[in-house]
Amino acid sequence: QKEVEQNSGPLSVPEGAIASLNCTYSDRVSQSFFWYRQYSGKSPELIMSIYSNGDKEDGRFTAQLNKASQYVSLLIRDSQPSDSATYLCAVSTGRRALTFGSGTRLQVQP
Amino acid sequence: EAGVVQSPRYKIIEKKQPVAFWCNPISGHNTLYWYLQNLGQGPELLIRYENEEAVDDSQLPKDRFSAERLKGVDSTLKIQPAELGDSAVYLCASSLVQDTGELFFGEGSRLTVL
Numbered sequence: 634q635k636e637v638e639q640n641s642g643p644l645s646v647p648e649g650a651i652a653s654l655n656c657t658y659s660d661r662v663s664q665s666f667f668w669y670r671q672y673s674g675k676s677p678e679l680i681m682s683i684y685s686n687g688d689k690e691d692g693r694f695t696a697q698l699n700k701a702s703q704y705v706s707l708l709i710r711d712s713q714p715s716d717s718a719t720y721l722c723a724v725s726t727g728r729r730a731l732t733f734g735s736g737t738r739l740q741v742q743p
Numbered sequence: 744e745a746g747v748v749q750s751p752r753y754k755i756i757e758k759k760q761p762v763a764f765w766c767n768p769i770s771g772h773n774t775l776y777w778y779l780q781n782l783g784q785g786p787e788l789l790i791r792y793e794n795e796e797a798v799d800d801s802q803l804p805k806d807r808f809s810a811e812r813l814k815g816v817d818s819t820l821k822i823q824p825a826e827l828g829d830s831a832v833y834l835c836a837s838s839l840v841q842d843t844g845e846l847f848f849g850e851g852s853r854l855t856v857l
Contacts, residue, residue: 641783667844676834676848677786721785725844730776730799733785 636660637724637734645740652709654737656722659703665725666698668707671736672718681707712741745769747849749835755855761823764852768816768837775812776846777820778834786834792818793841825856 638657646652654668665684669677683689683696683705695708705724709716719736748767756762768775773794778786789808791799794815803810807826812818822829832853836846 637785665844676851677846678848679845682844723785723844730788730791731844731846733787735783735785 635734636732637722639720639722639734639737641735642738643740644737645742646712647742648712648714650712650741652712652716652739652741654707654709654720654722654739656705656707656734657703658705658722658724658732660724660726661700661703662726663700663703663724664727666696666705667723667725667731668694668696668705669721669723669733670718671721677721677733709739712739714741714743717741747835747837747847749833749849749852751852752850753853753855755857756825757857758827759824761821762825762854763822764820764833764835764854766818766820766835766849768818768835769839769847772837772839772847773815774838774841774843775818776836776838777810777818778836778848780832780834780851782831789820789833798841822854825854827856830854830856 668681671677681696683698689696693710697706719738721736722734723731775792777789780786790803792812810820832851834851835849
């Protein structure tokens with residue numbers, strides 16, 4: 634079992650819709666959770682972090698964390714073609730460097 | 744503020760040749776990481792430095808890979824000899840403090856081994 638699992642996609646949504654990206658992790662001692670965005674041919678960039686159960690909103694992005702279910706999600710409201718990218722879920726136990734999932738490729742159709 | 748700088752951006756070599764990648768982290772960032780990213784996969788940690796000390800190199804294939812971070816600033820990752828399976832993007836990242844997930848990545852060095 635991979636430590637961080639994501640559906641590879643592609644997830645295709647129409648412009649203006651809500652995109653929902655999901656991630657599960659295996660290590661129960663994980664403390665910190667992150668979403669990175671990676672455009673094709675570019676390096677990852679941090680877009681959201683979440684540390685406690687519940688929702689965290691930042692503009693059009695909402696991260697959701699459920700530690701009991703070991704589940705993290707990212708919602709993108711009013712999706713734009715510029716949101717088309719691969720979204721990487723990353724998890725930290727606080728003792729090791731980040732562990733990344735394989736990423737979900739999002740395509741926003743104009 | 745300058746970001747993480749890596750060089751070279753692209754490198755094509757034949758198998759069994761050596762190759763080296765260089766990274767200059769963001770000024771003041773004490774923690775430096777080398778990640779490897781294969782196509783369609785997420786980054787995988789090779790080594791993490793706190794200042795000049797390698798605190799996590801458990802995933803570094805030490806028979807052919809080596810890394811150093813002299814004076815706790817710039818870092819070099821070396822592969823000798825390179826194998827076909829080493830073709831990937833080598834990403835350097837830095838962070839202000841350890842045990843944080845807020846990493847800043849360089850543009851990466853894309854290695855092709857023929």
